[in-house]
Amino acid sequence: MARWLYTLAWYLAMPLVLAHLLWRSRRQPEYLRHLGERFGANAQRTDMQPLVWLHAVSVGETRAAQPLVAALLERYPGCEVLVTHMTPTGREAGASLFAGQPVRQAYLPYDYPFAVRRFLRAWRPTIGVVIETELWPNLVAVARSEGVPMALVNARLSDRSLRKARRWRALIQPALASLDLVLAQTDSDARRLAQLGRHAVPVLGNLKFDVVAEPALEARGHRWRSAWLAKSPSTGLPRFCVLAASTREGEEAALLDAWAAALQPPALASRFPPLLVVVPRHPQRFDEVAALIEARGFRMARRSRLSDNQGLDTQVLLGDSMGEMAAWYGLADVAIIGGSLLPHGGQNLIEACAAGVPVIVGPHTFNFAEAAEQAIVAEAAVRVADAPRAVEQALAIVLDGERRQSMSDCALAFAGRHRGATGRTLQALTPYIDRRAVGG
Template identity: 55%
Template sequence: MLLRLPYTLLWLFALPLVLLRLVWRARRQPAYLKHVGERFARYRKRAPCEVIWVHAVSVGETRAAEPLIRALLERHPGHSVLLTHMTPTGRATSKTLFGNDPRVLRAYLPYDLGLLCGRFLRHFRPALGIVMETELWPNLLAACARRGVPVLLANARLSARSARRYARWPALTRATLGALSALGAQTDADAERLRALGAPNVETTGNAKFDVEPTPALLELGGRFRARAGGRSLVLAASTREGEEAPLLDAFLRLAPDDAVLLLVPRHPQRFDEVAALAAARGVRLQRRSGNDDLAADTRVWLGDSMGEMFAYYAAAEVALIGGSWLPFGGQNLIEACAVGTPVVLGPHTFNFALAAAQAEEAGAALRCDDAEAGMRAALELLGDGARRRAMGEAGRIYAATHRGATARTLELAERLLNARPAGR
């Protein structure tokens, strides 16, 4: 408790700023002001049966959790799954994936204060908690440990940069990791960094994002996207972050032939209008995916202003530049592009997906470039080299297929924890 006291006091002092930030974000994304009570552990719905709780902070974690959640629902028909999030886009993604399935509940995780964490656990009484990737909340995990709720940190990744940040508070980090019942790391390097910080019971399970496969409906939608392009080549800039779109757009307009269209899909939906304004400022024709129109002959930019359709965008494109890698954001998920056979072009900053990026390069599925202009040049060169493009696409499919299996290994860890519970819990 004493270890967490400074952290808790910091939370209390910061809470007004956190709420102001919520209001600030709601200017662009009004959904941030919905279900605010849940962030203070005020919930209306109760689970119809015993709960397995899965925390997936936002979109990427929610999609990575999908195969595991489906496996849990199949293996444990007497349980429901509570999916908690921190962002409206994560919550919307879970709604897209699971619809109105009565066994899948969704809510916001409360802020990490002991009173709120206790109220959350008393309300839902989870039999098991599964936290995706590296969402480490000291008070929440301590509350779980006190109440005998086993927690699995699944699909865990920890970059060298993040490890150094956690190492600044060694005692708190060690206590927080020690409250976990088991950890499934994406890579051996992630596992070693977690052990070095004091984590017990760490196993390497692999990256669950390899197990996420496109549905036939999304592949069909990708085909319709390509048909709407009217034979023009689609160069996809996928999951781009703030500051990346402008140099990618400028390089495309300077280098691309007239029969190519830049399919631009920002990572965050609240930035759709901002990115559209970049094209308007350059005097080029932009159309939105939400318009459902075929591309006009003079359209140079197609804005992917939709959620849950990234597989379709990858399936429609001839080549994909992966966002988050052109500025030091750490890169976004490249596995989905590989899975549908779309050649990948990466920037220099991929520390969030270091092993996956290196393996994709080694497999011949991805190219790495130093900056946005070099990346766009490489992508456009691939447009003109069909044989190389097809070879990279096939290499990507093989690479993605050979690294599947993390979900099964994570499920085994989860089952072990469920079966180890004391009788009567």
């Protein structure tokens, strides 16, 4: 009955679904592209090659899928991989990450039974693998009826998400029970999944520790350091860089105000000419954040208008580009992790640690709760209460070379200790794939 009512609500909400797409397309026209895929249409598969389907809702999940895709293609060279998304930014990230590989991309259809069935019959996947969090009741039910095994891997469930899921237990619990395989990131995630009725969930670690930065992006970051930090054109002094990574609305204004206050008196800025790099999480906010920077009187440059080797005499650099986070970490001396200063749960701090960048997080890290605590214990990261303290800590770290190097070493060691989830995940998936006669 619960799923019947849920499905009815989807049909009744169809005008709102279409209106939502139109509204989002005002700032991101990509939301109206491939519209048929949102309803299970436009699949173009004509061959009978085995196909492993992974669902990665947005950018973070797509990056997490990267090492698993590589491992699948190595283990099963005769198969194709389909990666589905829900957001244009996720799709764009996938297009960059999987370029030149036998990987197809599409949007996952909305959770209408007819759309999901059309999607599954068109693509005929050997197995469906959902990365991290997305659990759609009709998708799971229709996949079972169509004979498609479904797995939830790299699963995470915060306390906040558990509270929400409990309100929808009548929908979530049967969907969880119907999955063929569930693999959790941490013991805490497994315990929370057990509270929703899925017991004895294996804990295999976090795929994000296995993500390897593209060498070309790392090299770009090093070129930026040489061009932008070696010497300030105005003072002739070397510079340091504080990166505000994947910031969310409300955080940029607070950080910019704190940055202005911290650089008083002007003697500090003249002695240690700092560079603040702000990289917003969502590209549709680039112009909005540029206006915030200009309104505070900072000398500003935009990444989209700079060459890699161009000199830089600016106080704040806006990272208005996509797919360059690894390069930004190659530039940075310390990183403030966005989404953690306000209650958004925090963005991915693992990528910064893997690059050897000291990390500062705010009070809100429920999306990466265990990783954040482990990084703090490992002395790879520090936690602060708000934006002013984040800036204060960032300046303290960059001005203390010994501490900065120690945190960098600890970050690299922390990231290295937690690698290996990809191999364990592939091993768990292999019986389901082999059972349906894929590859070697």
